[in-house]
Amino acid sequence: MAAFHSIEPPPLTESLVDLVAQRFRVLGEPMRIRLLDRLREGEATVGELQQALGASQQNVSKHLGILHAAGMVSRAKRGTSVVYTIADPAVFDICDQVCGGIRRQIAGLESILQTSLPA
Amino acid sequence: MAAFHSIEPPPLTESLVDLVAQRFRVLGEPMRIRLLDRLREGEATVGELQQALGASQQNVSKHLGILHAAGMVSRAKRGTSVVYTIADPAVFDICDQVCGGIRRQIAGLESILQTSLPA
């Protein structure tokens, strides 16, 4: 377990690097971001998510399967439906940080525009 | 700017979702993770990064270009070399959180293995 401490920077193991990259790539699809954002409001069935995002049932199911395989959401059969829930709330902290980085970037761009376009 | 507040969950704008996804995808490549991890120790030239990762010069340069376009690293010409530096330290906080998520996941898997494999 000592290999996963990030306090003292150890040169990341190759397998750990792959795990991190894979996890990032799961979050690197707009559809999955939207699914997680919708699930932020609470649990939802596949049909509800499908209607909320305006996508095909198969596509929604596929992305939900990827999110489930990554351990970010959890399934639960309820009648004929399947209810999905956020399994790892830490995903939102990560998204917030990414949004923060984007916000800083945009702020920087705006300051440049304001200085170069005095009009 | 009100569109980027994440305190009260607003339904993410489509363009913002794409930005977030794109940013995640930049971090979704093992080579780029390794580059950032190496740059964590301090600035480095392309040649040093190339030797540290054991990759081709063109490939390293390509990934560095992507990281630079994403605003995560910054260039600086020094003689004939080009020195790269971490431009947005927040990336490491994100990586740490992802590592934390993986750690929790592995811990969960271990507990399952220990209960199902008493030997």
Place this chain on the structure above:
DNA sequence: TGGCTACACAACCACATGCTTGTGCTAGAG
């Protein structure tokens, strides 16, 4: 000036991935 080093850029190929179409499976309604 000629050559060399260090790096970036562009074209190409191979592979991974997203979306659609088609289909199978399960649970409830009748």
Place this chain on the structure above:
DNA sequence: CTCTAGCACAAGCATGTGGTTGTGTAGCCA
């Protein structure tokens, strides 16, 4: 038992992306 709704899985196509090869360019050095 049959029918339907809800969902997951598999194949196929189109696109995006990583890696290599080849080449152009800028900055030293002799």
